[in-house]
Amino acid sequence: MDTWHSIVRHSITTIDDLKKHLDGDFNALNDVIARYPMRINSYLLDLIKKHGPAIGRQFIPHPDEIHDTACTADPLGEEQLSPAPNLVHKYPDRVLLLVAGQCAAYCRFCTRKRIVGTPKMKITSEGLTTALDYIRSHTEIKEVLISGGDPLLLSDDHLAAILEKLRCIDSVEIIRIGSRVPCTLPMRVTPELVAMLRHFHPLYINTHFNHPAELTPEAEKACTMLADAGIPMGCQTVLLRGINDDATILRNLFRKLLKIRVRPYYLFQADLSLGTDHFRTTTDQGIAIMRQLYGHLSGMAIPTYALDLPRGKGKVPLTPDYIVKKGDILHFTNFLGEPCCYPEPKNFA
Numbered sequence: 001m002d003t004w005h006s007i008v009r010h011s012i013t014t015i016d017d018l019k020k021h022l023d024g025d026f027n028a029l030n031d032v033i034a035r036y037p038m039r040i041n042s043y044l045l046d047l048i049k050k051h052g053p054a055i056g057r058q059f060i061p062h063p064d065e066i067h068d069t070a071c072t073a074d075p076l077g078e079e080q081l082s083p084a085p086n087l088v089h090k091y092p093d094r095v096l097l098l099v100a101g102q103c104a105a106y107c108r109f110c111t112r113k114r115i116v117g118t119p120k121m122k123i124t125s126e127g128l129t130t131a132l133d134y135i136r137s138h139t140e141i142k143e144v145l146i147s148g149g150d151p152l153l154l155s156d157d158h159l160a161a162i163l164e165k166l167r168c169i170d171s172v173e174i175i176r177i178g179s180r181v182p183c184t185l186p187m188r189v190t191p192e193l194v195a196m197l198r199h200f201h202p203l204y205i206n207t208h209f210n211h212p213a214e215l216t217p218e219a220e221k222a223c224t225m226l227a228d229a230g231i232p233m234g235c236q237t238v239l240l241r242g243i244n245d246d247a248t249i250l251r252n253l254f255r256k257l258l259k260i261r262v263r264p265y266y267l268f269q270a271d272l273s274l275g276t277d278h279f280r281t282t283t284d285q286g287i288a289i290m291r292q293l294y295g296h297l298s299g300m301a302i303p304t305y306a307l308d309l310p311r312g313k314g315k316v317p318l319t320p321d322y323i324v325k326k327g328d329i330l331h332f333t334n335f336l337g338e339p340c341c342y343p344e345p346k347n348f349a
């Protein structure tokens with residue numbers, strides 16, 4: 001059996017290679033991948049062949065990527081909010097630490113598309129030391145979210161060394177890893193990796209599935225191994241036009257995730273990341289979808305629909321408004337659209 005390393009190494013990265021494996025008009029794509037790299041491994045290629053555009057459009061480059069005039073390169077203002085290399089400090093009690101520049105596959109809608117998979121994303125051990133010094137000296141930081149790129153593309157030893165250094169900082173209580181590997185390269189989740197990770201509890205993993213077709217037996221196995229190691233699993237789905245902007249698809253995805261002990265955490269409104277405008281839906285569409293979930297699906301399977309505000313202003317939840325009229329009596333509609341009311345308490349001084 002191929003090791004995950006060799007699966008990554010043999011990924012499709014050129015247009016000539018893509019043409020050998022898939023049908024389609026890929027001629028205009030050399031300019032696209034010169035700016036934004038492509039990486040499609042054999043596991044994903046099989047999934048694309050089996051399920052078509054719902055998977056393919058996430059990973060196959062598109063000419064629109066270089067004709068985007070609506071979005072900006074660093075929509076979340078990460079570079080302004082960075083007090084040390086590859087560290088983003090936006091919220092008082094938690095930071096984002098970028099430890100890897102590569103991913104198992106390059107999602108075309110990536111929020112860090114400007115740098116991920118390119119030499120612009122420089123990860124050095126000096127930079128990491130500076131970032132760790134910052135975390136150590138800011139004791140208000142209780143949680144470190146490790147992302148990239150994909151941290152699970154690092155070797156077990158390299159990742160263990162980073163986790164070890166974080167665990168030596170007393171003020172850091174929670175470590176959270178963000179990784180799409182359970183979806184894009186599930187064979188990376190080996191017994192050795194899992195045995196290593198369980199030394200660093202409390203450790204959480206937020207993964208990233210966007211479509212029910214991604215929940216293969218292999219993906220299910222990877223998530224189960226991690227959950228069995230006591231790692232609470234969450235999922236950060238991105239709402240993508242023409243891929244999953246549909247209540248039936250998302251209901252199915254969230255229900256299946258819950259069944260394999262991955263709790264839907266966020267459904268993200270697509271960021272304003274340059275080269276991804278063609279994936280965006282309107283927030284009205286997103287809110288209408290959420291309205292078709294509340295009450296119709298286990299509350300545990302319903303993520304928060306969130307918009308990560310431009311310029312690093314933080315995430316805000318977007319929720320359907322069930323309130324029709326406020327006053328002594330609150331008038332609202334329930335999940336079935338029935339009018340309901342609730343008398344407010346009289347003495348609320």
Ligand SMILES: *Cc1c(COP(=O)(O)O)cnc(C)c1O
Pocket residue numbers: 088089090091094095096145315
């Ligand atoms: C999203 C994000 C976090 C984590 O936010 P949660 O709401 O706790 O998931 C932390 N730091 C940065 C910079 C972020 O963008």
Ligand code: SF4
Pocket residue numbers: 102103104105106107109110111112116148149150179180
């Ligand atoms: S796995 Fe995450 S970081 Fe990597 S390309 Fe996809 S969205 Fe971007």
